[in-house]
Amino acid sequence: MQTAIMIFDGLTALDAIGPYEVLAQLPGSEVRFCSKEAGPKRTDSKALALTADYALAEVDSPDVVVIPGGEGNRPLLRDQEVLSWLRDVDAETRWTTSVCTGSLVLGAAGLLEGKRATSHWLYREALREFGAEPVAERVVADGKLITAAGVSSGIDMALELVRREHGDELAQSVQLAIEYDPQPPFDAGSPEKAPAEIVEAVSAFARRNWPSVA
């Protein structure tokens, strides 16, 4: 099974690495990190580069495509080369997926029209602009489209993909291999669960520092 993970300058690293770590464990798995142009791509914090070994043109029939989020993906919403590539590969994928604001790129490519989908909680409502029905769930599957919520949710999304594609036993084996037995010190990982003042503080920070959709 070949997985294409499309990266770009300004990506959020965990959006890409969560699904990568799950999917790379599968027997016979090949993961190709790709980008408009091959080479190192800086993350949103600027502290790290991940290398795209492949240009998009070199990845033309992946079984799975993963689109991560991060402030750097906003220019992709108007990048016809990227959107056209995405439509072309989606026509043949078994699974087309996104993490965090990666779903905005799927939306801009026209792939969310009439679909149930999700995104980072701060950007979920923006999915309506692309004809999607926003869903406040961590992993949302609609046919072969699987979108995930913010940043860390790509791990859960990829495990769900493995469960659907390969069955319960392999999904459990991967979960155990990466020891995914989450025990965060607080139950504050969603706006429904976090204290109201924390939700407001993060929302205010994001309004000041994170780019809007357009």
Next chain:
Amino acid sequence: MQTAIMIFDGLTALDAIGPYEVLAQLPGSEVRFCSKEAGPKRTDSKALALTADYALAEVDSPDVVVIPGGEGNRPLLRDQEVLSWLRDVDAETRWTTSVCTGSLVLGAAGLLEGKRATSHWLYREALREFGAEPVAERVVADGKLITAAGVSSGIDMALELVRREHGDELAQSVQLAIEYDPQPPFDAGSPEKAPAEIVEAVSAFARRNWPSVA
């Protein structure tokens, strides 16, 4: 606060990226990916390179050090340059941490002597070779030493570090920003929770394919 994340060829990407994504969110945070020699480092699957911007010699007084795991770290257990650097920086850190088999490297540097510590469940008992007391918990703090279990546990470890260093509100804010509200499709992420036949299958696979400690 400066965080040094030491990477190397053959690392497990999520071990490094989990803590990175948490710690990079902190106000005034600087994360330096470092390695014996600066440059791109291939992950254990070979599908990806992460770039170390700094050589070890360029990172001499980090507040936090993170040592990830991955099969590629076994040569580091006998690498005097790495072990010496680790002892030197540990003398001044606020927090010295590891994820997965990264704790073996801390052990080889002599930093686990008489300490409670953990590692990936398949390598936990090996910590005794370094004078540590293995603990079957996801995140184990002993003074300023914080070791974490396998692969994905670095997210929980880093959130715990933020809680201890900066308090509950900032830890909750980071958790919400990265939407860490885990919902794996199974409760199979530790050997105590996974079905026995899954534990045996992963153990057998690891015996065939993963390197031992020495």
